[in-house]
Structures are given as structure tokens and as C-alpha cells.
Amino acid sequence: MLTITQQLTERLGKAIQKIQNSNIPEDYSATVTAATDTRFGDYQTNAAMALAKNLSMPPRELAAEIIKLLEVEDLCETPEIAGPGFINFRVKENTIVSRINEIRKCSRLGVENTHSPKKILIDFSSPNIAKPMHIGHIRSTIIGDCLVRVCRFLGHEVIADNHIGDWGTPIGQVIYGWKNHLDQEAFNEDPIKELLRLYQMIKEKFESDQEVNKACLEETVKLQSGDKESLELWNQFKDITMSGSQKIYDRLGIMFDTSLGESFYDSRLGPLVEDLLCNKIAKESDGAVCVFSNNELEPKNDPLLVKRDGNWIPVPCIIRKKDGGFNYATTDIATIDYRVNEIEAETILYVVDDRQSLHFRQLFEVARQRKINADLKHVSFGKILGDDRKPFKTREGSVPDLSTVLQEAVDRARKVVEEKSNNLSEEEKENVAEKIGIGAIKYAELSQSRVSDYVFSWDKMLSLQGNTAPYMINAFVRTRSIFRKLGNNLPEISEELSISADAERAIAIKLCQYGEIVPEILTDHRPNILATYLYELAQAFHSFYEQCPVLSTEGITKNTRLALCQTTSAVLQHGLGLLGIFPPEKM
RNA sequence: GCUCCCUUAGCUCAGCCGGAUAGAGCAACGGAUUUCUAAUCCGUAGGUCGCAGGUUCAAGUCCUGCAGGGAGCGCCA
Numbered sequence: 001m002l003t004i005t006q007q008l009t010e011r012l013g014k015a016i017q018k019i020q021n022s023n024i025p026e027d028y029s030a031t032v033t034a035a036t037d038t039r040f041g042d043y044q045t046n047a048a049m050a051l052a053k054n055l056s057m058p059p060r061e062l063a064a065e066i067i068k069l070l071e072v073e074d075l076c077e078t079p080e081i082a083g084p085g086f087i088n089f090r091v092k093e094n095t096i097v098s099r100i101n102e103i104r105k106c107s108r109l110g111v112e113n114t115h116s117p118k119k120i121l122i123d124f125s126s127p128n129i130a131k132p133m134h135i136g137h138i139r140s141t142i143i144g145d146c147l148v149r150v151c152r153f154l155g156h157e158v159i160a161d162n163h164i165g166d167w168g169t170p171i172g173q174v175i176y177g178w179k180n181h182l183d184q185e186a187f188n189e190d191p192i193k194e195l196l197r198l199y200q201m202i203k204e205k206f207e208s209d210q211e212v213n214k215a216c217l218e219e220t221v222k223l224q225s226g227d228k229e230s231l232e233l234w235n236q237f238k239d240i241t242m243s244g245s246q247k248i249y250d251r252l253g254i255m256f257d258t259s260l261g262e263s264f265y266d267s268r269l270g271p272l273v274e275d276l277l278c279n280k281i282a283k284e285s286d287g288a289v290c291v292f293s294n295n296e297l298e299p300k301n302d303p304l305l306v307k308r309d310g311n312w313i314p315v316p317c318i319i320r321k322k323d324g325g326f327n328y329a330t331t332d333i334a335t336i337d338y339r340v341n342e343i344e345a346e347t348i349l350y351v352v353d354d355r356q357s358l359h360f361r362q363l364f365e366v367a368r369q370r371k372i373n374a375d376l377k378h379v380s381f382g383k384i385l386g387d388d389r390k391p392f393k394t395r396e397g398s399v400p401d402l403s404t405v406l407q408e409a410v411d412r413a414r415k416v417v418e419e420k421s422n423n424l425s426e427e428e429k430e431n432v433a434e435k436i437g438i439g440a441i442k443y444a445e446l447s448q449s450r451v452s453d454y455v456f457s458w459d460k461m462l463s464l465q466g467n468t469a470p471y472m473i474n475a476f477v478r479t480r481s482i483f484r485k486l487g488n489n490l491p492e493i494s495e496e497l498s499i500s501a502d503a504e505r506a507i508a509i510k511l512c513q514y515g516e517i518v519p520e521i522l523t524d525h526r527p528n529i530l531a532t533y534l535y536e537l538a539q540a541f542h543s544f545y546e547q548c549p550v551l552s553t554e555g556i557t558k559n560t561r562l563a564l565c566q567t568t569s570a571v572l573q574h575g576l577g578l579l580g581i582f583p584p585e586k587m
Numbered sequence: 588g589c590u591c592c593c594u595u596a597g598c599u600c601a602g603c604c605g606g607a608u609a610g611a612g613c614a615a616c617g618g619a620u621u622u623c624u625a626a627u628c629c630g631u632a633g634g635u636c637g638c639a640g641g642u643u644c645a646a647g648u649c650c651u652g653c654a655g656g657g658a659g660c661g662c663c664a
Contacts, residue, residue: 036607046606046645053644083607084645128664169663206663262664288662300590306660307589314661321662328664355658357591382592383657420626436626449601452593453657459613460599464626466612467600474626482623520603532601535611546619546628565623587626 001102001110003515007075008032008043008089015069016047023054032089034513041080041088042509049085059085091509097497099512104493104567109574110515113155118375120151121159121339124351125254127245128165129261130174130195130237133402135392135456136353139381142445142580144351145254146527147379149578154519159343163335164261166238168327170199172220175233176212177202179219191240220325224266234263248402252438253580265334269326272334273319281369282319290316291366303361317362332363340374347375349525354380354451379525382453392456410437412462416470421587432584436462436470439581443469446579447531467535472576473583475538478545479569480585482562485551497560503544504564510537511567514575527579534575541568 002010009032016030030047048063055062063081070079077090103110124144127133133141148160177198187194205212223230242259249255273289276282282291292314293304299312306315319330339345350360360378367376386392394400414433417424424432444461447468448454464470483490499508510533517533550561576583 031604033603036602040607044607049606049644059644086607165664286661290661303590309588316661318662323662325662327662331664353658354592356664358659359664361591380592389656416626421624423624447600452600455599457599463613468612470626471612474624478624478627485623523603526603528601529603532611535601539611542627543629545623546625549623551623587624 001106001112001515003110004075004091004095004099004512005032005034005043005516008045008072011070011072011075012045012047012066014071015066016051018069019055019065021055023056024051025054034516035088038506040082040086041090042076043089043091045087045089046085048081048087052085063087093499096499096505096508096512097495100497100508100563100567101495103511103514103571104563109567109571110512111153111518112515114519117155117157118346119157119159119344120347120349121161121343121345122148122151122349122351123161123163124148124349125249125256126163126165126352127241129171129234129241130192130199131241132192132196132244133248135384135400135402135405137402138405138441139353139384139445139450140351141252141254142442143379143381143450143527144349145252145580146446146578147349147351147522147525149580150518150521150527150530153578154522159258159345160256161339162256162259164242164259166234166261167224167263167266167331169216169220170203171223171234171237172216172218173202173206174199174237175219175223175230176216178233192244195237195240217323217325224325244403248406251403251406252442253582260335260338262331265331265338268334268338269330272337273326273330276319276333276370279370281366285316287322288318289320290318291369292316293365294369296369297365303358303365315362317366329359329363329366332359333366336363336367336372336374336376340372345374347377349377349379351379351381354382356380377525379450381450385453385455387455387457389455406438406441408458409441409462410434412458413437413440413470416462416464417587424586428584428586432587435582435584436473436587439469439473439576439583442579442581443472443531446527447535449528450526467531469581470587472534472538472572472581473587475541475545476569476572476576476583477585477587479541479565479572482550482565483569484585491559491562493563493566494559496556497563498556499560501548503540503547504560507537507540507544507564507568510540511564511571514571518575518578530575530578534572534579537568537571537575541572 009030012030012032016024030045032043032045035041035044048066049059052059052062060081063085067079067087072079075095076092080088082088122144125137125141127137148158152158174195181198181201183194202212202216206216219230223234273282276291277289282289293302299305304315304317305312317329318327319333320326336348339348357378357380364376384392392400410433413436414429417429417433421429421432440461461468462470499505517530521527521529548561550558550565553561573583
């Protein structure tokens with residue numbers, strides 16, 4: 001089952017072959033894309049302009065030549081030349097009708113499985129022990145989950161891995177805090193809050209107070225050498241933290257296949273460093289063990305070099321500290337080994353904020369030097385800002401707690417529901433508020449380009465207009481209300497469709513494109529491509545809904561409109577589902 | 588000091604491998620409701636795509652330089 005783009009691209013390719021001119025580059029592959037503006041038609045190609053120079057022909061003349069050779073009468077009207085040499089295609093009604101009918105019969109809604117399924121491990125969320133999840137975890141968690149859903153749907157084998165920060169110096173700090181400054185009453189009341197207080201207090205002293213610093217490092221060493229009491233405390237902290245995180249994952253509907261924390265890799269670190277020393281990948285420097293540049297890369301592309309006073313000087317990746325301890329990079333290298341050798345992942349995606357880009361470039365460079373055979377990619381993202389364009393904070397100036405943020409979203413959604421949806425029962429209102437609130441948080445995240453920073457705005461994300469969850473959900477609810485009204489009188493929807501009104505045509509074309517859009521998400525791991533598509537679909541549907549009555553019509557018109565509503569409903573539900581959003585039936 | 592990221596309408600943001608007159612939403616203004624849910628739709632107005640060069644038939648998109656903002660930079664994670 002080919003998308004309309006694929007069919008047209010194939011025909012265009014054949015037409016260009018027929019030109020049989022050796023000046024056409026071997027690797028040239030003509031492409032047809034959706035029209036940038038519907039005034040020009042449905043699809044377009046710039047092949048004539050791209051090849052004009054090679055064939056030394058004026059673009060418009062070449063376009064005419066291509067059109068002469070194109071065999072597309074069965075798919076579209078005679079293609080037209082426009083502007084500097086575009087070829088525009090206007091698809092025939094029967095092409096749209098048969099494609100819509102294919103999509104209606106297809107459980108995948110016209111989206112093909114990938115032709116090259118991979119085993120993909122996605123590393124995301126990554127909360128830390130003794131710290132409740134906060135606003136800073138939201139982007140990784142939501143983007144990561146969306147990528148898991150999309151990869152899986154496209155036929156990849158996916159391992160969702162929560163790489164928990166459960167090892168290293170911070171744990172030593174909390175243990176030290178626990179032993180010396182625990183407020184038992186506060187702990188009984190809210191354990192995670194007390195752990196966070198201890199961590200923050202000790203972290204501050206750790207910087208300034210030599211003795212605290214030393215004591216914490218001793219606690220860390222004790223833990224890592226298997227001291228029983230330390231391990232018991234560590235387990236307790238871990239349980240407390242993870243049960244808090246789990247509540248958030250449950251509410252968000254997010255599941256992991258594995259949650260191997262940093263501690264899991266601890267026993268592998270020593271042997272790993274020895275191995276790297278043996279292989280001469282790493283060497284000792286100032287008492288530490290480091291991986292240096294091997295000068296295979298151009299200096300400016302080499303993350304293990306930095307320019308200072310006009311000279312390139314080494315910035316090694318430290319894998320064993322002077323005191324014998326291991327650090328972040330060591331664990332990450334060991335983690336790659338495990339994922340590649342034992343899980344047999346072919347691709348690893350790290351959904352981590354962009355401040356760590358240097359770390360990942362170094363990590364990937366070490367992997368390259370070791371000839372690790374896997375595709376490693378840092379799926380980075382920017383910061384969440386407040387109205388003042390500074391990192392988003394609560395009114396009290398602290399980092400907002402994630403569970404509080406989720407609750408506030410639901411509370412705010414509830415208020416709107418009270419205002420607008422008085423026809424619903426109490427139970428329904430609660431359900432709708434939950435789905436809209438959580439959906440709004442997720443949609444706000446996924447509709448943004450992940451690379452840039454964005455301003456967090458309650459009003460915007462819960463707005464009823466614009467590119468927001470409530471707007472999308474409302475479109476879905478409207479499709480549902482039509483079928484609810486029909487109840488048991490839903491007629492058999494036949495394949496006989498007549499697409500005549502502009503609004504019908506617009507939405508039908510949009511529906512045909514679902515299969516073209518979904519795979520594109522993975523070209524650069526950008527969920528907002530899907531969000532933008534769904535927004536355009538919802539807009540087209542709202543417009544259709546206003547202009548084209550369904551239930552009051554008869555015959556083929558009714559049949560057509562029911563088919564479009566049904567397909568829109570299915571695509572909206574499915575697409576939102578890929579974003580991890582599950583709309584209610586009513587609102 | 589060096590490296591990376593960002594800069595598009597008053598505000599918040601889209602804009603994929605370069606392609607036609609740069610698009611949405613909010614805010615502003617003007618319309619549509621005995622409804623398949625107006626949580627919607629239709630319309631008007633709003634731009635030197637940070638600045639300067641370059642490559643190209645074609646640059647918001649690619650390259651170079653500059654400015655502004657953010658982040659990172661040997662023993663934290």
C-alpha cells in the first residue's frame with residue numbers, strides 16, 4: 001500500500017528515466033512533496049528546476065518535457081507548470097477515495113512498518129535517588145516515552161530504559177546527612193522531602209566544608225565496597241524515591257522495560273578501566289586514568305581537544321579519579337558495553353538535556369576509538385523557562401516538583417471543565433480533567449521543537465484555541481459525539497464516497513498523509529512533526545464540522561461524511577496515542 | 588579565553604533534504620450559535636526572518652564574520 005507521495009514519486013522517477021540523458025546525476029532521486037500551499041494543488045515537485053542546469057534547459061521547458069513523459073492520468077489531473085518551474089499535481093477524486101478506503105480497512109491507518117527494523121534502546125527520564133522528580137525531568141520523560149511509542153509502532157524492537165542515578169557521591173552525601181542531621185519526625189511525615197532536605201544541606205557543606213567533604217566521600221567508598229549498613233540505607237532511599245517516581249509514571253501512563261541504575265554497572269567499572277589501559281585506549285595522567293584524543297579527527301571536531309591561546313590542548317575523558325573512584329563517564333562507557341554486548345542494541349538514544357552535549361560527544365568518541373558497533377545518538381533538548389525567560393521556578397523560587405505540576409494541570413483543567421461541561425457527571429468531570437490536564441502537559445512538551453528552550457505557560461497549554469491538547473481533544477470528542485448520537489443506528493459505511501465540498505477534500509487529503517508523516521518523526525527524533533500534523537488535521541476537521549452537517553444529510557453525502565469522521569477519529573486517537581495522550585469520549 | 592546551542596509579527600511558537608507571495612495561536616478589530624458540543628468556525632490587521640558578506644537559477648534554511656542571549660569547558664553527575 002503506497003502513499004500518494006510514494007506513487008507520484010515513483011511515476012516521476014520513471015518519467016525522468018525516459019529522458020535518457022547522461023547529464024542527469026546517477027544519484028539523483030526526484031521527490032514529490034505535499035504542496036506548500038493548497039492554492040498550488042495537492043502535491044508538487046521541483047525536479048525540473050533541480051535538473052535544469054544539468055540538462056542546460058530552461059526549467060519551465062524541462063517541466064513541460066517531464067509532464068509529457070509523466071503517466072499519471074489515473075492518479076491526478078494533468079500536472080501544471082507554475083512559478084519558476086514547479087510541477088503541481090492535483091489529485092483526482094478517485095485517488096483520494098481509494099486511499100481513504102485503504103486507510104479505513106487498515107489497522108495501521110496507512111502507516112507502513114519500517115523496512116529496516118532495529119533493536120533500539122532508549123535511555124530517558126533518569127530520576128536520582130533521594131530527589132523527587134521535578135520539572136527538569138519532564139522533557140526527557142515525555143519525549144523519551146513518545147519516541148518509544150513511535151519506534152515500536154514503526155516495527156522496531158524497543159527497550160525503554162530508565163537509567164536511574166542511584167550511585168556515586170550524592171548517595172554518600174545523603175548517607176552522611178542521614179547519620180548526622182536526620183529529623184526523624186519530618187522523615188516519618190514525608191520521607192522523600194526529608195531526604196531532599198538532607199541532600200541539599202550536605203551538598204552545600206560539601207563544597208565549603210573540608211571535613212564534610214571527606215566524610216561524604218568516605219561514606220561513598222563504604223557503600224561501594226559493600227558495607228552492610230550502607231547498603232541497607234541505600235536500599236531504603238531507593239525504595240522511597242522509586243515509589244514516588246512510580247506514582248508519577250503511573251499517572252503519565254509511562255512504562256519502562258528495564259530500570260537498571262548506575263549501581264548495576266558498578267562491578268564492571270574496575271575491569272573496564274583495566275581493559276582500556278591494556279588496549280592503550282586509556283592511560284595514566286596526573287594519577288588519574290584518562291582517554292585522550294588519538295588525533296584521528298580534525299581538532300575542531302574532536303571533543304577531547306580544546307583550543308587555548310591558539311593551541312589545541314587535550315581535554316581528556318577521565319575514567320578513574322586520582323583517588324581511585326570512578327565517575328559518570330566510566331559508568332556510561334560500561335553501560336554502552338552492556339547495552340551493545342548483552343542487550344544487543346543496535347541503536348542507543350539518549351534523551352538528555354543539551355547541557356550534557358560535550359559529555360556525550362566525549363562518550364561517543366571513546367566508543368568510536370573502541371570501535372563499538374552501534375549507532376549512538378544524543379537526543380538533546382533545551383530548558384523550560386518561566387515568564388521572565390529565566391529557568392522555570394515556583395513562586396517561592398524553588399524548582400517545581402513534578403507531582404505538584406501534574407496536579408496543578410489537572411486542577412486547572414477541572415476548573416475549565418466545571419465552567420464548560422456541566423452536562424457531565426462528577427465522575428466524568430474528574431476523568432475528563434485528568435485526561436485534559438495530563439494531556440496538556442504532554443502536548444505542550446511534544447508540540448515544541450525539542451532543541452530550543454520554551455516558556456512554560458499554564459494559560460497557553462490549557463487554552464481552548466491554538467495548538468493545544470484541549471483543542472485536539474475537542475476535535476476527537478466532536479467525532480465521537482456524532483457516532484454517539486447515531487447509537488445503534490450506525491449505518492454500514494460503504495466504500496462509495498463522493499468528495500466534493502472543499503472542506504471534505506481538505507480533510508481527506510490530510511488523512512491520506514498520516515502514513516507519510518509518522519516515519520518522518522524518526523529522521524531527527526522530533527515528535528513536534530507529528531503534533532503539527534495532528535493540529536492541521538484537527539483544524540481541518542473543526543472547519544469541516546462547521547461547514548458540513550453529517551447526520552442531517554442522506555445517501556452518498558452522509559456515507560462520505562461518516563467515513564471521513566470515522567477515519568479522522570481513528571487517526572486523531574492513534575496519533576495522540578503515539579504522543580502518549582489518551583483523549584476522553586466526552587468533554 | 589575556547590566550544591556548542593539559540594535569535595522569525597507586540598507576545599508565544601511552526602517552518603523537514605535550500606524552492607513559489609515566510610505560516611499558526613494569543614492579544615486587537617469585525618462577523619457566525621433555535622448546533623452533529625461556540626472548548627468551535629469565518630474574516631481584517633500585523634514581518635528588513637539579529638546584522639553584514641558569500642555560495643546558488645533560488646537562502647529564514649547552507650558557508651564565513653560580527654552582535655545579543657543561554658549553556659558547557661581534567662578528576663560533580
